[in-house]
Amino acid sequence: MAQENRTRPNNRRWRAVVIDRAAGERFYSLLRPPSSIYVLLEGQVSVSRLTREGRHLVTEVLDPGSVYGDLSFAAAGGNNESAEALTSCRALAVDSLRARALIASDSELAVRFMGAVVQRLSVACDRIEEFAFRPAEKRIASAVLQIAGRGGRTAPVSHQFLADMTGTYRETATRVLDDLQKKNLLELGRCAIKIRDSEALTAVASG
Numbered sequence: 001m002a003q004e005n006r007t008r009p010n011n012r013r014w015r016a017v018v019i020d021r022a023a024g025e026r027f028y029s030l031l032r033p034p035s036s037i038y039v040l041l042e043g044q045v046s047v048s049r050l051t052r053e054g055r056h057l058v059t060e061v062l063d064p065g066s067v068y069g070d071l072s073f074a075a076a077g078g079n080n081e082s083a084e085a086l087t088s089c090r091a092l093a094v095d096s097l098r099a100r101a102l103i104a105s106d107s108e109l110a111v112r113f114m115g116a117v118v119q120r121l122s123v124a125c126d127r128i129e130e131f132a133f134r135p136a137e138k139r140i141a142s143a144v145l146q147i148a149g150r151g152g153r154t155a156p157v158s159h160q161f162l163a164d165m166t167g168t169y170r171e172t173a174t175r176v177l178d179d180l181q182k183k184n185l186l187e188l189g190r191c192a193i194k195i196r197d198s199e200a201l202t203a204v205a206s207g
Helices: 002-007 096-105 107-133 136-148 159-166 170-182 198-206
Strands: 017-021 026-028 036-042 045-050 056-062 067-069 081-085 089-095 186-189 192-195
Touching (some): 017 026, 036 096, 045 159, 056 159, 089 096, 107 136, 136 159, 136 170, 136 192, 136 198, 159 170
Antiparallel strands (some): 026 081, 036 089, 045 056
């Protein structure tokens, strides 16, 4: 939780507003670009982009402490990005113009926010490496573990979401998930995947 403490704005100074989103609700989209910077307090948020071929690609699944939204001033994110609550979420929202002015006037704060942006860019680089060098089975196993969270047992996502997150097609994701279920590593439900053997699934993801 250290990252959350570093990046959470002071409500009075920043005039931050608490925003709640139910699972499936959007913070912003391609048609409604963000006008705020958000700090995620609770839940998970999926960030996606539209490729040139018209496919949705889930680029990140954000955990509490993450900074997202209108980060165009730092060359991260932009109008080609959507953010949707993967689970019930709570976030602090700060008007972009006010946030930029405060960051510009406070060098320590600027370093902290740039650190959060660099972290997102690092994750993006890791994803590109995964797509280039890791087979679909490992990418999908890793995605399920990430979404379920540390010690978690259920990933509340569909086959299509995993396909969008791992750069595969739905048919490929379904085939891989069926195979992992046959090995008794997973139990597939409607828009939910239950981990039955996290140790074995971790071995698949990292092997």
